[in-house]
Amino acid sequence: MATVEFEGKPMDLDEDGFLQNPELWSEAVAQYFAEQEGLGTLTDEHWKVVNMIRNYYLQFGVAPMIRKVVKDTGFELKYIYTLFPSGPAKGACKVAGLPKPTGCV
Amino acid sequence: MLMVQLACPKCGFVIEQYGAEQLETDAQKQKRYQYLRKKQSLCPSCLTQTAKLEERRVELEAPPQAELMAEAEAPPEARAEGEAATPTPFCDELERGPWPSHVTELKQTRYHMQMYEEGLRQKRTQWGFGGYTSIPGVASGILMRASARPDIAKGANLVRAFCPSGTFYSTKTFRALCDVADRHGYGILHLHATTCDIEVLGVPKEELRATVDELVAAGLDVGSTGDAYRNCQECIGPLRCEMVLVDSVAMRQAYFTRFLDDVQYPRFPHKIKFKLSGCPNDCTRSQQKGDIAIVGVFRDPPRIDEARLDDWVKNGGDLAHVVRMCPTRAMEWDGRRLTIDADACVRCMYCINKCPAIRPGGDRGVAVLAGGKMRGKYGPLQPFLIAPLVPAIPPDFKEVFDLCAKITDVYDEHARRKERLGDFIYRTGIDEFCRLVGVAPTPQQMVAPRINPFYHWTPEELQASRKEA
Ligand code: HEM
Ligand code: SF4
Ligand code: SF4
Numbered sequence: 306m307a308t309v310e311f312e313g314k315p316m317d318l319d320e321d322g323f324l325q326n327p328e329l330w331s332e333a334v335a336q337y338f339a340e341q342e343g344l345g346t347l348t349d350e351h352w353k354v355v356n357m358i359r360n361y362y363l364q365f366g367v368a369p370m371i372r373k374v375v376k377d378t379g380f381e382l383k384y385i386y387t388l389f390p391s392g393p394a395k396g397a398c399k400v401a402g403l404p405k406p407t408g409c410v
Numbered sequence: 411m412l413m414v415q416l417a418c419p420k421c422g423f424v425i426e427q428y429g430a431e432q433l434e435t436d437a438q439k440q441k442r443y444q445y446l447r448k449k450q451s452l453c454p455s456c457l458t459q460t461a462k463l464e465e466r467r468v469e470l471e472a473p474p475q476a477e478l479m480a481e482a483e484a485p486p487e488a489r490a491e492g493e494a495a496t497p498t499p500f501c502d503e504l505e506r507g508p509w510p511s512h513v514t515e516l517k518q519t520r521y522h523m524q525m526y527e528e529g530l531r532q533k534r535t536q537w538g539f540g541g542y543t544s545i546p547g548v549a550s551g552i553l554m555r556a557s558a559r560p561d562i563a564k565g566a567n568l569v570r571a572f573c574p575s576g577t578f579y580s581t582k583t584f585r586a587l588c589d590v591a592d593r594h595g596y597g598i599l600h601l602h603a604t605t606c607d608i609e610v611l612g613v614p615k616e617e618l619r620a621t622v623d624e625l626v627a628a629g630l631d632v633g634s635t636g637d638a639y640r641n642c643q644e645c646i647g648p649l650r651c652e653m654v655l656v657d658s659v660a661m662r663q664a665y666f667t668r669f670l671d672d673v674q675y676p677r678f679p680h681k682i683k684f685k686l687s688g689c690p691n692d693c694t695r696s697q698q699k700g701d702i703a704i705v706g707v708f709r710d711p712p713r714i715d716e717a718r719l720d721d722w723v724k725n726g727g728d729l730a731h732v733v734r735m736c737p738t739r740a741m742e743w744d745g746r747r748l749t750i751d752a753d754a755c756v757r758c759m760y761c762i763n764k765c766p767a768i769r770p771g772g773d774r775g776v777a778v779l780a781g782g783k784m785r786g787k788y789g790p791l792q793p794f795l796i797a798p799l800v801p802a803i804p805p806d807f808k809e810v811f812d813l814c815a816k817i818t819d820v821y822d823e824h825a826r827r828k829e830r831l832g833d834f835i836y837r838t839g840i841d842e843f844c845r846l847v848g849v850a851p852t853p854q855q856m857v858a859p860r861i862n863p864f865y866h867w868t869p870e871e872l873q874a875s876r877k878e879a
Binding site: 382383386390391392396 | 544545546547549671675676677679822823827
């Protein structure tokens with residue numbers, strides 16, 4: 306558990322660096338997480354994955370299954386892993402501001 | 411250290427224990443403790459149902475702290491010596507017998523002997539839960555095990571890699587593998603863990619990347635954890651065995667050629683284990699242990715070599731016994747001629763294993779079964795037969811693996827999160843599942859593909875076979 310200062314407001318993170326309160330998310334926050342993950346500036350392709358995960362989460366309250374991400378973005382799984390080297394569950398969900406997914410990936 | 415133990419009142423087995431101090435400060439521990447106090451439990455040691463666990467307070471000697479602290483700070487090489495200096499009376503006991511001792515071996519590695527020692531002293535492992543982790547770029551292949559005794563050892567990671575097909579290593583590869591384990595891990599390899607994986611134990615987090623890179627450089631692919639296709643275990647079939655019906659080793663090679671991405675990038679609802687057996691003897695226990703089992707089978711009835719049969723009977727072969735033991739009574743022997751009723755015979759391999767004059771019949775292929783497992787929601791399940799005979803055509807075995815891919819696609823599309831393939835089929839029903847996969851229903855889906863006659867060799871027979879060899 307850690308709290309970081311972001312644009313003047315405090316932001317709670319869990320021990321793996323996931324956002325605790327999803328409401329605080331914004332595109333600037335996503336960019337901040339992307340730098341934490343070592344991704345640099347987010348490209349359109351990153352955004353496609355992040356937005357898909359974000360919208361799914363807002364609609365259903367859970368992270369999407371990996372199959373769903375692959376299908377909706379049209380990217381191959383391997384390509385998603387090159388976009389987010391720590392994986393769709395860890396990396397992409399973190400950037401999309403979701404709490405840490407349960408499950409083992 | 412004062413410990414509070416909850417034990418079985420009948421046999422005294424310690425079911426859980428907590429540090430007394432910890433119990434006072436840690437709310438979660440308190441909750442668990444209260445819960446266990448009230449709950450009816452089954453003692454894992456003597457299997458009695460107990461309404462109430464016995465509570466005991468015992469003073470356990472704390473492990474010699476000073477030395478352990480020194481050990482944690484020392485570099486790995488020095489650590490091994492530090493370990494040896496700490497007394498390990500329980501472990502030492504295991505070195506006394508007349509047989510080679512694993513403790514002697516372990517002491518030469520960087521394994522934390524005190525973890526083992528404490529485990530033996532308290533009769534339960536001091537390691538904690540395990541799980542998968544990943545590092546950037548390596549999605550599958552790294553496991554971690556937490557420590558319940560961080561005062562002795564921090565958690566450890568292990569790296570999984572695939573053994574070469576047929577489990578034949580070149581000495582060069584094997585040396586490289588040992589070097590990696592020595593350089594980065596405890597210096598222990600777990601060779602051919604449950605799914606035929608190589609496991610390099612005790613790799614610190616900072617060295618995971620280097621370990622993976624060096625294994626890959628040695629020609630060993632890393633993977634086989636998480637919700638992915640796992641390693642594929644095959645029987646030694648064509649390399650050693652006379653029973654073999656399909657080339658199981660080539661098939662494993664084809665599996666990796668085709669599915670390496672699915673193995674290394676987890677995406678399924680749960681793990682999917684593959685096993686390949688060259689014949690219905692099923693030496694890889696594919697039907698019990700593989701989510702997808704591929705078993706070599708034959709359609710024509712067993713072939714009888716008349717001349718060889720005469721020889722075998724003359725030399726004391728007990729054919730009458732074999733005929734009697736055929737599980738479906740498909741054989742008939744009038745003292746002169748042996749016949750096998752092709753319709754009654756279930757191709758169980760019993761007579762073929764027993765009598766060298768009876769050989770598997772023609773028209774060979776593989777049966778594909780799905781859903782076998784030991785764990786999961788509905789407990790252990792035997793697999794469901796999906797297709798009784800699929801042609802197995804080298805080099806890529808396209809028909810077989812197309813069907814497997816279809817099965818896992820349906821699973822991926824329809825199963826719930828963390829639902830094993832067997833549980834999924836059990837929940838949807840085999841008819842619905844077959845409709846989704848697109849295979850025609852056949853009578854064989856309803857009958858067991860092999861009935862095990864549980865034949866056990868007698869000591870005399872074993873002696874005789876040793877003499878022959
Ligand atoms: C106390 C009485 C009975 C007991 C304890 C009993 C127990 C069992 C058990 C354990 C099985 C195996 C289930 C399996 O393989 O999963 C079985 C199967 C079967 N039983 Fe019974 N049974 C009893 C009475 C009967 C009676 C009276 C009949 C017929 C009138 C019958 C007909 C069958 C049939 C046809 C099967 C095979 C079902 C299958 O293979 O799917 N049983 N029984
Ligand atoms: S499964 Fe059959 S072919 Fe493979 S090793 Fe066993 S007996 Fe031989
Ligand atoms: S293979 Fe099995 S069922 Fe067929 S004849 Fe031999 S023993 Fe009987």
